[in-house]
Every structure is written in C-alpha cells, then in structure tokens.
Amino acid sequence: MAGQAQIIDGKAVAEQVRAQVARDVANLKNSHGITPGLAVVIVGEDPASQVYVRNKGKQTTAAGMKSVEHKLPATVSELKLLELVGELNRADDIHGILVQLPLPKHIDAAKVIEAIDPLKDVDGFHPVNVGRLSIGARALVPCTPAGCMILAKTVKPSLEGLDAIVIGRSNIVGKPLAQLLLAAGCTVTVAHSKTRDLPAQVRRADLVMAAVGRPEFVRGDWIKPGAIVIDVGINRVTGADGRDKLVGDVAYDEAAKVAGAITPVPGGVGPMTIACLLRNTLEAARGVAGDVG
Ligand code: NAD
Numbered sequence: 001m002a003g004q005a006q007i008i009d010g011k012a013v014a015e016q017v018r019a020q021v022a023r024d025v026a027n028l029k030n031s032h033g034i035t036p037g038l039a040v041v042i043v044g045e046d047p048a049s050q051v052y053v054r055n056k057g058k059q060t061t062a063a064g065m066k067s068v069e070h071k072l073p074a075t076v077s078e079l080k081l082l083e084l085v086g087e088l089n090r091a092d093d094i095h096g097i098l099v100q101l102p103l104p105k106h107i108d109a110a111k112v113i114e115a116i117d118p119l120k121d122v123d124g125f126h127p128v129n130v131g132r133l134s135i136g137a138r139a140l141v142p143c144t145p146a147g148c149m150i151l152a153k154t155v156k157p158s159l160e161g162l163d164a165i166v167i168g169r170s171n172i173v174g175k176p177l178a179q180l181l182l183a184a185g186c187t188v189t190v191a192h193s194k195t196r197d198l199p200a201q202v203r204r205a206d207l208v209m210a211a212v213g214r215p216e217f218v219r220g221d222w223i224k225p226g227a228i229v230i231d232v233g234i235n236r237v238t239g240a241d242g243r244d245k246l247v248g249d250v251a252y253d254e255a256a257k258v259a260g261a262i263t264p265v266p267g268g269v270g271p272m273t274i275a276c277l278l279r280n281t282l283e284a285a286r287g288v289a290g291d292v293g
Contacts, residue, residue, distance in 0.1 A: 005229075006261040008151050014271035017150065018063055021278045025064040028285060036285035037066035038096040038122065038277075039088045043081065043107070044074035049100050056098070056274055063278050066093060078107045082115050089117040095288060096122035096281035119287055122280040125172065133179050140280050145177040147272025148209055148230045149184065155228050155261040160185035163204055167191045167218065167249070168211035173232055177209055198222075208259075210249040220254025229255055229262040232269050 028034050038060045042053045053069060060067035070084060081099075088097045097120045103109045113121075118128035124142040132139035152159060164186040168174035174190060181188045191201055202208055202222040210218050211232035223229060233249025248265030256262050263269055 005256040005259040006155065007256075008154060008230075008261055008263045008268060010147075010151060010263055010268040011271045013151060013154055014147075014275040017272070017275040018059065018278060021275070021282050022063045024282055024286075028282070029064070034095075034285055034288065035064070035066050035093070036096070036281050037068065037091075037094045038098065038281045039068040039070065039091075039094045040098045040100060041070045041072065041081070041084060041088075042100045043072045043076055043103055046102075053100055056277065059274050060278060060281070063282075065278070065281060068094065074104050076107075078111065081107060081112060085112060085115045089115075089120060094120065095285035096120055096277075098123050098277070120284055122277055122284055124176065124280065130171075130176070133176060133183075136183055140284065141180065141276075142172055142176045143273045143276035143280065144173050144211075144232060144269060145180055146276040146279070147269055148177055148232060149180050150276075151263055151269065151272060152207060152209075152228055152230055158185075159207065162186045162206040163189070164207040164209065165189045165191055165202055165205040166209045166211065167198070167202070168213070168232070170211065173211040177211065177232075181207070181209075208250075212249045214249055215247045216249070216251040218250040218255065220251055220256075220258050223255050223258040225258050226260040227258075229259045230269060231263050231265050234265060234270060 025036055040053050040056055042049055057067045057069055088094050097116050099112055101109060113125045116126055118126045121129050121140050124140045129139045133141055164181045166174050166178045169190050169192040178188050178190045189201055191198055199222040203224055205224060205227060207228045209230045213233060215235040215237050229250055231248035231250040235247050236244055237247055239245045246266050
C-alpha cells in the first residue's frame, strides 16, 4: 500500500520539459534559422542501448530537432570512431554529439569523450564541462543529474540550506549531482561503498538522492520523516510472480510511508534523462546562435 509521501511524477515533468524544448526549438528556427541537430553514435548490438538510442531518436524528432544515428559494428577500430567524432565536430548542422556507453573493451572511452567538442558534448562528460560545472561556470550538465534536480525542485523550488546526501560517487551520476546540489546551496554529503554507518548519514538528510545500483538498498527506516527522496536506481529483478520487474535503489513501499515526497521506479528519474538531453542539445544550438548569456 502506498504511504503518505507525495509521488513525484517524472513522466509528467519530462513531458513538460520536452514541450518547453519543442517551443524553444520552434523559436530558434524562426529567429535564427537554426534547427538543432543531435548525432547519436552507437557501437555494437547491446539490446538495451539499441532501445535507448531508438527512443532518443524518436523524442529528438518529436521536439522538432534533427536526429542522426551512426551505427558502427562492435569490431570498429578506435581510430575509425575518433574520425567519426572529428567529422561530427566539424558538421555545422550537428550541435550535440552523444556516444552511447558502454563501448567495447578495445576502445578507450575516455579518449573518445575527450575527442568530442566540449560545446557539442550534450552528455556533459567531457573534462571541460566537468571542470566548468565544478567551478560554477556555464556548462553542459550530465542529463540524469540535471533531471534529478528538476524533480526535487518540483517539490521545493529552493533547495537552499537543505542537508542533502548523494549515495554513489560515479562520474555520470553521483559526482555531478553533488556539484549541482552544492550550487543550489545544499550542504552535501557524498556517500559511497566505503562510507561508515550509511543509515545514520541518510537519517540526517532532508534530501536523499540514491544512485547505488543495488535493488531496494535504502530502507524506509533510514529516511528522515518528510525528506525528499529521489531514486536514480534502475534494477531488473524477478518478482514474486516470477516475472521481471524494475525496482529502484530505495525500498519504495517502506520509504513512501516516511518521506515527504518520493520518485517511483519506473516513472521517476528515468524519463527525465532524455528530456534533459534534448534540453542540452537546444542549449548547444543556442550557443551557436549566440543568444544565451
Ligand atoms: P556505478 O556502479 O557507477 O556507481 C555506484 C556507486 O554506488 C559507486 O560510487 C559506489 O561507491 C556506490 N556504492 C556501491 N555500493 C555501495 C554501498 N554498499 N554503500 C554505499 N554506496 C555504495 O552506478 P551509476 O552509473 O552511478 O548508476 C547508479 C544507478 O543509477 C544504477 O541503478 C543505474 O542503472 C541507475 N542509472 C539510471 C539512469 C537513469 O535514470 N536514466 C542513468 C544512469 C544510471
């Protein structure tokens, strides 16, 4: 049974973000004759990545942007991939470049990310964007963390002064999320696999962001009453009925009884990632148009 917490509807919020992007894309076309273009590069046949890339393409087109997909075989050489990135860097009609991760083992992902023009790095993984985010300069911000911030702000528009905990310190989620929370004026704890007494750390937090990658790891009795809980985790588990289902990193039913607001899985953070990717592509294109201050 659901508890008292407000359920944060990530699907609805993502739809609003995409609608705003579509309006802004139309304005950019009118004012500057620019159609934002996103190129997605996928290497190999990983089924999850294929589905994800297909969704990105559909939603990019639906927002009025140009979508280009480059499918390369798993055996492609690092050099060939770097050459393609170079071509996309130079292409005037492409404003955002995303190389779908993970890449095959023979390719150095860091090298590929660093080859992307930072102004077209819509994943926000290039060291220039990582650095700019950390010094509070304008940057292309990683999509999933950006989505988490939007969701938290739907509950509390100013997060200033809150005690926040991020569980997980990965480069794609935990670390950028911590930077965004700092920039929003939170007092931030970053917990990870070596953290001592994690439940006690979580109990102090007004805002809990879980990006651990372990099903239902954060328990309800760790949550401070009234806290905002944003669950980044997407874990496939076998349910009691023998069917596969998705669960988050937070034990939802328990936490929903204590929290003030919580994101479900699925339908929470997940849909925000592509919406924020579209926003980044628009921002990259606007940068070219020179009308972003
Ligand atoms: P990761 O494996 O790179 O990082 C996990 C982090 O959790 C590590 O920093 C580790 O220190 C920490 N951790 C592991 N065990 C811990 C423990 N016992 N106590 C405290 N911390 C612990 O994972 P990631 O890429 O950051 O992804 C995290 C989760 O978010 C996964 O479930 C992933 O599927 C999900 N994810 C969702 C989206 C999305 O919604 N679109 C995007 C990216 C990741």
